[in-house]
Amino acid sequence: METSDFVIGQRWVSHSDTGLGLGIVTDISGRRVTLGFPAADEERTYAIDNAPLSRIVFQIGEEIETFGGDRYTVRAVEDVGGVLMYHADDGENIHQISEVKLAGSVNFSAPHQRLFAGQFDRNGAFRLRYATVQHQDRLRASPAQGLIGARTQHLPHQIYIAQEVARRHAPRVLLADEVGLGKTIEAGLILHYQLHTGRAKRALIVVPDSLIHQWLVEMLRRFNLRFSIIDQERYDALKDDEDDIDALVNHIFGDENSENPFETDQLVLCSLDFLTRNAGAREDALAAGWDLMIVDEAHHLAWAPEAASPEYEVVESLSARTRGLLLLTATPEQVGIASHFARLRLLDPARFHDLETFREEEAHYETINQVVRRLQQDEAISDADREALRGWLGQELDQLEQESDTRQAIIDALLDRHGTGRILFRNTRAAIRGFPERQPEPVPLPCPELYDGLDVGLEGLSPEHGRAEERWLAEDPRVAWLEKTLLGLRPAKVVVICAHAETAMALEHYLQLRAGIRSAAFHEHLSLVERDRAAAYFSDSEQGAQALICSEIGSEGRNFQFAHHLVLFDLPANPDLLEQRIGRLDRIGQTDAIRIHIPYLEGTSQEVQYRWFHDGLNAFAESCAVGVAVQEALQERWQQAIDGDTGVLDELIEASARETARLKTMLQNGRDALIELNSCRRDVAEELIGRIEEEEASAQVRDYMIEAFDILGVDVEDHGEHSDVLKPGEHYHAGHVTDLPEDGLTVTWSREQALEREDLAFMSWEHPMVTGVMDSVTSSGLGKAALASLSVKALPPGTLLMEALFTVHCPAPESLQLTRYLPVSPLRLLVDVNGKELSAALPHDRLNELCSNIRRRTAQAIVPQIRPQVETMVDHAERLSEPHLEPMKEKALAGVEAVFGPEIRRLEALQKVNPAIRDEEIDYFRNQLAAAREAVSHASLALEGIRVIVTA
Numbered sequence: 010m011e012t013s014d015f016v017i018g019q020r021w022v023s024h025s026d027t028g029l030g031l032g033i034v035t036d037i038s039g040r041r042v043t044l045g046f047p048a049a050d051e052e053r054t055y056a057i058d059n060a061p062l063s064r065i066v067f068q069i070g071e072e073i074e075t076f077g078g079d080r081y082t083v084r085a086v087e088d089v090g091g092v093l094m095y096h097a098d099d100g101e102n103i104h105q106i107s108e109v110k111l112a113g114s115v116n117f118s119a120p121h122q123r124l125f126a127g128q129f130d131r132n133g134a135f136r137l138r139y140a141t142v143q144h145q146d147r148l149r150a151s152p153a154q155g156l157i158g159a160r161t162q163h164l165p166h167q168i169y170i171a172q173e174v175a176r177r178h179a180p181r182v183l184l185a186d187e188v189g190l191g192k193t194i195e196a197g198l199i200l201h202y203q204l205h206t207g208r209a210k211r212a213l214i215v216v217p218d219s220l221i222h223q224w225l226v227e228m229l230r231r232f233n234l235r236f237s238i239i240d241q242e243r244y245d246a247l248k249d250d251e252d253d254i255d256a257l258v259n260h261i262f263g264d265e266n267s268e269n270p271f272e273t274d275q276l277v278l279c280s281l282d283f284l285t286r287n288a289g290a291r292e293d294a295l296a297a298g299w300d301l302m303i304v305d306e307a308h309h310l311a312w313a314p315e316a317a318s319p320e321y322e323v324v325e326s327l328s329a330r331t332r333g334l335l336l337l338t339a340t341p342e343q344v345g346i347a348s349h350f351a352r353l354r355l356l357d358p359a360r361f362h363d364l365e366t367f368r369e370e371e372a373h374y375e376t377i378n379q380v381v382r383r384l385q386q387d388e389a390i391s392d393a394d395r396e397a398l399r400g401w402l403g404q405e406l407d408q409l410e411q412e413s414d415t416r417q418a419i420i421d422a423l424l425d426r427h428g429t430g431r432i433l434f435r436n437t438r439a440a441i442r443g444f445p446e447r448q449p450e451p452v453p454l455p456c457p458e459l460y461d462g463l464d465v466g467l468e469g470l471s472p473e474h475g476r477a478e479e480r481w482l483a484e485d486p487r488v489a490w491l492e493k494t495l496l497g498l499r500p501a502k503v504v505v506i507c508a509h510a511e512t513a514m515a516l517e518h519y520l521q522l523r524a525g526i527r528s529a530a531f532h533e534h535l536s537l538v539e540r541d542r543a544a545a546y547f548s549d550s551e552q553g554a555q556a557l558i559c560s561e562i563g564s565e566g567r568n569f570q571f572a573h574h575l576v577l578f579d580l581p582a583n584p585d586l587l588e589q590r591i592g593r594l595d596r597i598g599q600t601d602a603i604r605i606h607i608p609y610l611e612g613t614s615q616e617v618q619y620r621w622f623h624d625g626l627n628a629f630a631e632s633c634a635v636g637v638a639v640q641e642a643l644q645e646r647w648q649q650a651i652d653g654d655t656g657v658l659d660e661l662i663e664a665s666a667r668e669t670a671r672l673k674t675m676l677q678n679g680r681d682a683l684i685e686l687n688s689c690r691r692d693v694a695e696e697l698i699g700r701i702e703e704e705e706a707s708a709q710v711r712d713y714m715i716e717a718f719d720i721l722g723v724d725v726e727d728h729g730e731h732s733d734v735l736k737p738g739e740h741y742h743a744g745h746v747t748d749l750p751e752d753g754l755t756v757t758w759s760r761e762q763a764l765e766r767e768d769l770a771f772m773s774w775e776h777p778m779v780t781g782v783m784d785s786v787t788s789s790g791l792g793k794a795a796l797a798s799l800s801v802k803a804l805p806p807g808t809l810l811m812e813a814l815f816t817v818h819c820p821a822p823e824s825l826q827l828t829r830y831l832p833v834s835p836l837r838l839l840v841d842v843n844g845k846e847l848s849a850a851l852p853h854d855r856l857n858e859l860c861s862n863i864r865r866r867t868a869q870a871i872v873p874q875i876r877p878q879v880e881t882m883v884d885h886a887e888r889l890s891e892p893h894l895e896p897m898k899e900k901a902l903a904g905v906e907a908v909f910g911p912e913i914r915r916l917e918a919l920q921k922v923n924p925a926i927r928d929e930e931i932d933y934f935r936n937q938l939a940a941a942r943e944a945v946s947h948a949s950l951a952l953e954g955i956r957v958i959v960t961a
């Protein structure tokens with residue numbers, strides 16, 4: 010190195026100690042040079058002849074940072090008396106920045122710059138970088154993307170809904186599967202997909218109080234999504250915190266509106282009740298802004314043309330400001346068709362503006378459905394049918410008739426284009442099959458004197474309500490029967506449900522204290538923590554409670570499928586509430602027949618209700634979706650019977666049975682059948698499940714992570730089949746591997762095992778630790794530059810080769826998230842100093858086998874000597890890469906067109922016949938396509954990594 014190389018003010022790095030950062034020449038005297046290293050607050054003096062220093066020159070297009078923290082992009086470099094002046098741009102203007110002003114810490118982005126600055130890694134880090142880019146590219150293009158990471162069984166009806174809805178821009182749908190078929194899981198899959206692919210960032214889940222914890226746990230254990238609960242206490246605490254410090258800061262900086270507890274996290278869970286009661290919280294939730302909102306048990310959102318409920322109004326205001334909306338309810342018509350319509354109106358106010366029109370449309374589906382059925386069953390299509398089809402499909406019919414599977418093509422088109430199919434999904438037990446039997450066991454009991462005069466009407470359904478506790482506990486025969494039954498069933502777990510919290514509390518006290526039966530109460534007067542404690546106590550298989558005594562509201566939506574006995578201590582008036590009750594046990598995961606014990610008091614409205622449910626609706630043994638409609642149709646007679654006019658009972662039951670059968674057939678033929686067909690297209694679901702399983706079956710994720718752990722200092726201990734224990738090792742890089750507890754983490758790589766063993770973390774390509782490692786490898790400098798040695802007879806010692814990895818860079822606003830549509834495989838080149846391209850002769854994997862590491866000290870000595878050759882090879886690689894750009898751009902463009910083109914055409918065609926398609930949805934895709942085309946036209950190849958190979 011020449012003395013003249015050094016000038017005061019120049020920036021150099023020490024490649025023997027890269028941790029010092031970017032040094033600045035402060036003194037040159039005799040044969041010695043002194044540098045200050047501001048980042049390390051050190052000064053060092055070197056002999057000029059053998060100083061381990063490399064001159065740092067930022068290249069055009071690279072980012073520089075000043076010691077004030079400002080960032081610029083280099084546009085030109087000028088040498089002013091040996092000190093560099095960067096002409097750099099801050100996005101608006103060009104500034105002149107002397108290298109003297111550069112920050113003391115430095116992270117070079119160009120791989121060769123890193124190499125020259127001594128910021129190079131071992132061979133394995135380059136391998137990891139290469140593998141990361143390739144996996145990311147493959148995964149982005151995979152149809153399984155976004156659906157791999159959930160700890161769930163692959164159930165076709167859920168996977169179908171997830172892929173159908175999740176890919177939409179700002180999905181707005183009603184998930185209305187029957188009770189216990191997994192709507193929470195469907196919503197979770199959609200949310201996970203949207204977050205994973207960057208379609209959504211902020212999500213709000215609104216649920217009844219009693220389900221807060223269950224949602225929190227389900228989102229975390231099944232999807233690794235960590236939600237923050239905002240309840241009154243936390244809300245007040247966050248507001249209080251803000252009052253002290255932030256308010257002052259906000260005041261000083263004039264930001265009066267930033268004290269919003271809903272903005273403290275991206276994923277927030279809160280209760281509908283809390284938002285309804287607290288106007289301030291509601292305002293804050295509204296102001297915070299969300300990409301996706303999920304509302305569970307949406308049947309609580311009652312609405313009538315003359316007045317909406319406060320709950321409805323809360324969700325309405327939030328939904329108007331939130332792009333995506335998922336409403337969940339198993340019983341969409343629980344409070345009548347008007348509320349059902351109103352929920353659809355929340356999803357799409359433009360489309361569902363008039364209740365009467367909606368009623369008429371509903372009637373029209375039956376005709377469509379009959380034609381669909383005939384098409385499905387390969388029956389002959391009459392001229393009238395053809396006429397009808399032409400009416401619905403117009404000229405497209407001719408086109409569809411050219412398809413190889415004409416009937417299916419017509420069915421698909423009809424399903425797509427008509428009715429609520431696109432925004433309403435409903436799967437039924439009948440369609441899914443495989444659910445265990447429900448066995449009703451009625452227990453008639455004599456009505457005690459105590460209830461004289463209270464035994465009819467709605468009051469008669471729960472006559473104990475409001476009576477002196479001591480008395481009814483002693484005299485109501487249901488109590489003694491319950492005690493005896495629980496003792497007889499011991500140790501089997503039993504869920505007991507009654508209408509009122511007070512009844513539940515009294516029963517629980519009685520059973521616990523007087524009968525010595527381990528039990529817990531579960532109702533709306535308990536705090537959330539108490540409720541969760543009760544549920545946990547009940548679910549504990551060894552030490553837990555035998556009986557859980559629940560009130561109606563308390564138990565809604567809860568998972569108790571590990572129990573096989575249900576006691577209906579009383580019966581609800583509404584058939585949907587009965588279905589909700591049975592649904593606590595009749596859920597996915599229930600393994601045995603469910604025994605439904607129904608004690609009722611003879612000669613009271615309880616008996617009427619029992620007989621009506623059992624003989625009129627058959628609602629105990631089978632899920633009855635039409636119960637509410639039957640009740641509405643026969644309201645008067647039902648009320649008469651409940652009020653004690655037993656003369657009408659037989660007639661009511663007969664009429665109810667007839668009406669149930671009629672409505673079931675109508676639904677079968679009409680709207681529901683269409684919705685059902687649209688809610689799960691098995692072939693599509695099964696193909697996708699096949700792809701997901703293929704992705705999972707390959708051992709690639711484990712191989713990849715084991716290599717990553719090796720480089721990132723995580724120790725891996727074998728823990729039996731499919732399972733390992735991960736622990737921070739000696740050289741643990743906490744920055745790259747997040748969330749690894751100090752005492753380790755036991756993981757499984759198998760979905761089956763993950764489903765059985767909830768204590769193991771399920772590692773998939775979409776586990777946050779895996780995505781975190783991949784993101785951190787690509788966004789950091791790890792493996793960008795590496796040095797390796799190679800020993801092959803064919804090449805003389807001292808020969809240099811360079812393996813270069815290029816990726817396509819598209820300058821596009823982050824918000825467009827274009828990378829997910831631009832899966833372009835990275836380009837690999839292998840060059841020698843003469844510019845010969847050898848990648849075919851020595852593929853990456855082969856090179857990995859042949860290469861070995863060079864000791865760091867030796868490498869540091871070699872780098873300055875080979876710098877000119879490396880620069881030449883970088884030039885060669887860049888020149889050789891140029892011809893690849895156009896074909897890569899074409900491929901990217903084809904990829905983008907393949908994603909958006911058909912989607913836009915499909916939506917455009919659909920919109921002509923189905924007003925459920927919003928303009929905004931199509932515009933979103935059109936804008937994405939235009940932006941993607943624009944971005945691709947400016948795409949360039951960027952050197953992502955180099956491995957310099959020295960033959961030995």
Ligand SMILES: Nc1ncnc2c1ncn2[C@@H]1O[C@H](COP(=O)(O)OP(=O)(O)OP(=O)(O)O)[C@@H](O)[C@H]1O
Nearest residue numbers: 161162188189190191192193194339566568596597
């Ligand atoms: N794919 C799946 N893999 C594993 N477990 C599942 C799956 N789908 C659902 N479950 C389990 O089945 C039960 C019912 O699911 P979930 O709570 O999502 O149903 P739901 O339709 O929301 O019920 P409800 O109508 O009562 O609100 C839960 O315990 C859930 O964890």
